[in-house]
Amino acid sequence: METFHFTIDEQQSGQRIDKLLSGLMTDVSRSRVQELIDDEHVMVNGELVKASYKCQASDNIQVVVPEPEPLEVRPETMDLDIIYEDADVLVVNKPRGMVVHPAPGHMSGTLVNGLLAHCNDLSGINGVIRPGIVHRIDKDTSGLLMVAKNDQAHDSLVQQLKAKTTVRKYKAIVHGSFEHNQGTIDAPIGRDENDRKKMAVTDKGREAITHFRVLERFDHFTFVECQLVTGRTHQIRVHMKYIDHPVAGDPKYGPRKTLPINGQALHAEVLGFKHPRSGEKLIFSEPVPDDMETLLHGLRNHIY
Structure with a gap:
């Protein structure tokens, strides 16, 4: 110290x-x-x-x-929901509430801890803290995540993300009623100048594009599909707030009066990419988790 x-x-x-x-x-x-x-x-x-x-x-x-904490990430046996796995890639369905990778002060209980116990051949490009991690989804967002098991696969998946050739579709329950059935939000996202822990639409930000489509309308909420073209931090959450339809349950960007869910009602449902070795197009889909399904049932029956 x-x-x-x-x-x-x-x-x-x-x-x-x-x-x-x-x-x-x-x-x-x-x-x-x-x-x-x-x-x-x-x-x-x-x-x-x-x-x-x-x-x-x-x-x-x-x-x-203070003295820096030693960066040692230990394997932890977990009941991971592995959707697909081969020698190069792995696709996992992350539950809401789980952090993707460790950080100083929070070195256990993350998806990476579980992955290290599941397999010992993750790519090392992102170092000891983020082995195999190519992209992330927020702690309180559920859904599909692709993981690289070697450096060649990691490079390939990163290039696909940069080239915008991956498919990433989310389901969300958001506040309010939409005037249009579909649309595109093209608004740059960067660090919020008034609160560095938040992101915001800002002229100084990086390009951010989200397509949206209305799936179901309720009294005060709407069920939507959002497709990412780019992948900025908190992109869907920030873009939905920007058009005055914040994601239900979002503690950072949404209103306090919302639906009863522990975290934002946002789920990464569809993930598609080209296999880094074979070139085969792979696409995976996982339905919304039980907590979101419970909310949808309540909205359809005018409980909320």
């Missing part, structure tokens, strides 16, 4: 503390500084502050940088 102390002068006054510290601590990135602030390792005049705090002359800043 290292502790740093800084006193702010007139020239530095008025700067955001995260930007200032990333300049003063040359081997620490701004995102790392923001993490230290969020984790309450930064104090100004003995008080905790936010990353947006504007420094004042004579401020005394203390920064405590």
